[in-house]
Amino acid sequence: MDIAVIGATGVVGKQCLELLDSGALAGLGRVVPVASAGSAGRDLAAEYGLSLKVDEVVALDDFDPSGLDLAIFSAGAPISRELGPVVAAAGALVVDNSSAFRMDDDIPLVVPQVNPQTMATRPARGIASVPNCSTxxxxxxxxxxxxxxxxxxxxxxxxxxxxxxxxxxxxxxxxxxxxxxxxxxxxxxxxxxxxxxxxxxxxxxxxxxxxxxxxxxxxxxxxxxxxxxxxxxxxxxxxxxxxxxxxxxxxxxxxxxxxxxxxxxxxxxxxxxxxxxxxxxxxxxxxxxxxxxxxxxxxxxxxxxxxxxxxxxxxxxxxxxxxxxxxLVVGAALTALEIARLAAESSWA
Amino acid sequence: MDIAVIGATGVVGKQCLELLDSGALAGLGRVVPVASAGSAGRDLAAEYGLSLKVDEVVALDDFDPSGLDLAIFSAGAPISRELGPVVAAAGALVVDNSSAFRMDDDIPLVVPQVNPQTMATRPARGIASVPNCSTxxxxxxxxxxxxxxxxxxxxxxxxxxxxxxxxxxxxxxxxxxxxxxxxxxxxxxxxxxxxxxxxxxxxxxxxxxxxxxxxxxxxxxxxxxxxxxxxxxxxxxxxxxxxxxxxxxxxxxxxxxxxxxxxxxxxxxxxxxxxxxxxxxxxxxxxxxxxxxxxxxxxxxxxxxxxxxxxxxxxxxxxxxxxxxxxLVVGAALTALEIARLAAESSWA
The missing domain is CATH 3.30.360.10 (Dihydrodipicolinate Reductase; domain 2)
Structure with missing residues (x-):
């Protein structure tokens, strides 16, 4: 499974990479961290002390989603709104930590311990939303x-x-x-x-x-x-x-x-x-x-x-x-990865 | 009006003295600060930077309530329970910041802005309680x-x-x-x-x-x-x-x-x-x-x-x-002084 972590230099992106490093997702392939242009080229595996193999940070404008299976967005609602549908159209499942799509009728709002049935079929728009941390x-x-x-x-x-x-x-x-x-x-x-x-x-x-x-x-x-x-x-x-x-x-x-x-x-x-x-x-x-x-x-x-x-x-x-x-973990990164796991284990994946 | 502040070296006692210094009670006479033996002799007016005339700190065991009009207790429930009735029997009105007497049927629990009528007559036991700060x-x-x-x-x-x-x-x-x-x-x-x-x-x-x-x-x-x-x-x-x-x-x-x-x-x-x-x-x-x-x-x-x-x-x-x-102020010291003021302005005082 090849994945991108959008907002990889933020607090939730960092948690995502650390959880991936500790084996939160099976069958991991390429891991592409994406962030603002100022962070392009950073080696986050070294910075965060991970043994996980992670690409150099890619700038948002240079990010090519083709061939990816999964993209986890933790870079705020404006970036999710702009880039999420593009990445979903390229074939990756988008799991979005922002508030951009949560209340849309055709977007599942998923807490795997509560409503896993919302992921029983592939989301119509290719996007699943992670609820707000306090929710x-x-x-x-x-x-x-x-x-x-x-x-x-x-x-x-x-x-x-x-x-x-x-x-x-x-x-x-x-x-x-x-x-x-x-x-x-x-x-x-x-x-x-x-x-x-x-x-x-x-x-x-x-x-x-x-x-x-x-x-x-x-x-x-x-x-x-x-x-x-x-x-x-x-x-x-x-x-x-x-x-x-x-x-x-x-x-x-x-x-x-x-x-x-x-x-x-x-x-x-x-x-x-x-x-x-x-x-x-x-x-x-x-x-x-x-x-x-x-x-x-x-x-x-x-x-x-x-x-x-x-x-x-x-x-x-x-x-x-x-x-x-x-x-940052239950309230965002871990729940996003659990949603990805639900998808990976589903019959439609 | 001669008064004692019991627990004068604590956070609420200090607030009481500062409020007295700023004129919270009219017609003030002697101010006797009372605290544990270790604080006896301290000059709190100097320590707190007050222009108010204040006696040297008196140790609890040496405290003589005779002749006082008012005693404000902020030294915890055990000391209020032991010393409050003694001071009230000596003739001073006791205004108690502790939880010792609050729920007693014959003790008024007073918030002057809410139930001033509870001070329309002198409290039967000579004691009025200040509610808990959060109340x-x-x-x-x-x-x-x-x-x-x-x-x-x-x-x-x-x-x-x-x-x-x-x-x-x-x-x-x-x-x-x-x-x-x-x-x-x-x-x-x-x-x-x-x-x-x-x-x-x-x-x-x-x-x-x-x-x-x-x-x-x-x-x-x-x-x-x-x-x-x-x-x-x-x-x-x-x-x-x-x-x-x-x-x-x-x-x-x-x-x-x-x-x-x-x-x-x-x-x-x-x-x-x-x-x-x-x-x-x-x-x-x-x-x-x-x-x-x-x-x-x-x-x-x-x-x-x-x-x-x-x-x-x-x-x-x-x-x-x-x-x-x-x-410390609304939740304790100021309300205690406002209760004392209610008493001083009442017909029974």
Whole structure:
């Protein structure tokens, strides 16, 4: 299988190459990293310390998709919108990490642990979409619970890491945090005004991710409503979300309140979650998941971590959960590769 | 008015003295700071840079309450439980920042902007309780909205700052943050295992504040349910909370979903909130409140900041809000002094 990784120098592209290096896709042939012209010629295998054989970085304008089987896009919606259909027309399956096609009716929005049936036939336009990072961990935690009753309503507050803002977001959090720590002891440099997150994030919170519409709902909050509805096949699911950027390096967390169509028991929920693949469950004696620990090893980064599972004391039909996952791995690169694996193992491939 | 500040060397005690220095209480006489024996003799006016005349720090064991009019306790529940009734019996009004007496039926739990009537007569036991920091900002944001309809249900996720863990919490966040930043560039010191917050907080999240009970609900989450019910006089108010410590220096934030007994309009909510005293409201063109900015000046620290007021797209009876306040000022010291002011201005004083 010959593949291209578009956006190979970004945080998600890097994770893709590292996961490929650790054997995430069988039968790998050529690996073509694609990035902006300024990165052309870079040797990413050496830079990232991979044993995987990887071509030199190809500039976007020089990228020739002919002969490729798969292209994973992690370079933002404008590039996906422009280049995705071209690459799909050349015969490669496009797996797109951007928001470009997610809500299109004829594009599957795929979480392999939740709706693998959407890949039972080759996507009509040759493109499959990876959901938003905060959606993936949410639906992976909730889907197994449907064994207890159908989901009626979600109220979600997110705690989203700086890595969601890419390398620039990570650098900015480190630099501004250091400036504040230094200033506390002397008259050091200012922490800067605004940057990747719209407002300074270090030791603070930015309660807006993406632009707000006229109703005051942010783009990220719309994604948290529309995408789970499509993936879960529940167009009437009620969702109210608050999306907040927090000064965490990597790993998104979500405080989830979920209401079912019948009374549910927290112990039953734990049993059902423990039986589901790809989750790590924290019971009464297991503490709780935290972003730094969740993202500390490849094994842990590949799972969705669910803790603090408890009943709503005032509603027998509702539960509360705390869901944490590596937003670059589970939330993007690994899910993209799992979609590619679903395709490779399908009868139509 | 002669007063004592018990716990004067802690983060809340310091705020009390600074607020007194800026004239928060009229007719001030003696100010007696009380702390542990190790701090006896310290000159806090000099240390904190106050022009207020303050006695040398008195050790707890040597503290004589006779002749005092007011004692503000910010030294933890065990000390309040032991010393509060003694000081009240000596004739001083005790205003207690700890959790020791909050849920006692015969102790008023007071937020002057919400239930000032609880101080219309002298408290039977001579003690008035200040609610938990996360409760105060929540009920101050919600109470004015009762003009639109009665509150039926709250679903709250908190983002609570390190200053809630006192000086030790603040020092720990700074030291462990620096260690992580340094380690990113070299093999510097480890960030340490666990400390003031039970787990390492720097660049991460700790989703448990206080111990959990057998139902998996934390102590902080119980406070967020019990205290608003008592303050608002709504014993049947449904509340489900998730309390999370975040790597913010100072300033608690809350993502609030509130359901009313009738349909409500987000614009009406903004109008009602704008007319309420003690709040700063952020409309569509005003951005949103963030902890660092909220705590950046005494004027701002004295207000409850409410932004991101919006309708629940799937429920005409629900609104979402983002509430931020200085947890040491609004959440403790200033509210304690406002309770003292209520008492001083009452007919029974």
């Amino acid at each position: 993936i961990q949410l639906v992976r935690a909730l889907h197994p619970l449907r064994a207890l009753g159908e989901l009626e309503r979600l109220i979600v507050a997110t705690y989203q890491a700086a890595s969601g803002g890419g390398l620039r977001g990570l650098d900015e959090l480190a630099a501004t945090s250091r400036a504040i720590l230094d200033r506390a002891q002397s008259t050091g440099p200012s922490a800067g005004a605004s940057g990747r997150f719209g407002q300074p994030l270090a030791f603070s919170l930015v309660p807006e991710i993406g632009l707000r519409d006229d109703d005051g709902i942010s783009h990220e909050e719309h994604k948290l409503r529309r995408e789970p509805r499509k993936i879960l096949g529940l167009p009437g699911l009620r969702v109210a979300a608050t999306a907040v950027r927090v000064p965490v390096v990597n790993g998104h967390a979500e405080a989830v309140h979920v209401t079912f169509d019948r009374p549910v028991d927290a112990r039953d929920a734990l049993d059902v979650l423990r039986a589901a693949p790809g989750l790590r469950i924290y019971g009464a004696d297991d503490g709780y998941p935290m972003p730094r620990q969740v993202c500390a090893s490849p094994e842990s980064s590949a799972l969705v971590h669910v803790g603090r599972v408890r009943a709503d004391p005032d509603d027998p039909c509702s539960l509360l959960l705390w869901v944490v996952a590596d937003n | 105060i900002q929540l009920v101050r944001a919600l109470h004015p909205l009762r003009a639109l309809g009665e509150l039926e249900r709250l679903i709250v996720a908190t983002y609570q700052a390190a200053s809630g863990g006192g000086l030790r919490g603040l020092d720990e966040l700074a030291a462990t943050s620096r260690a992580i930043l340094d380690r990113a560039q070299s093999t510097g010191p480890s960030a340490g295992a666990s400390g003031r917050f039970g787990q390492p907080l720097a660049f991460s999240l700790v989703p448990e504040i206080g111990l959990r009970d057998d139902d998996g609900i934390s102590h902080e989450e119980h406070k967020l349910r019990r205290e608003p019910r008592k303050i608002l006089g709504l014993p049947g108010l449904r509340v489900a909370a998730t309390a999370v410590r975040v790597p913010v220096v100072n300033g608690h934030a809350e993502a609030v979903h509130v359901t009313f007994d009738r349909p409500v309009d987000a614009r009406d909510a903004l109008d009602v909130l704008r007319a309420a005293p003690g709040l700063r409201i952020y409309g569509a063109d005003d951005g949103y409140p963030m902890p660092r900015q909220v705590c950046a000046s005494p004027e701002s620290s004295a207000l409850v900041h409410v932004g991101r007021v919006r309708a629940d797209p799937d429920d005409p009876c629900s609104l979402l809000l983002w509430v931020v306040a200085d947890n």
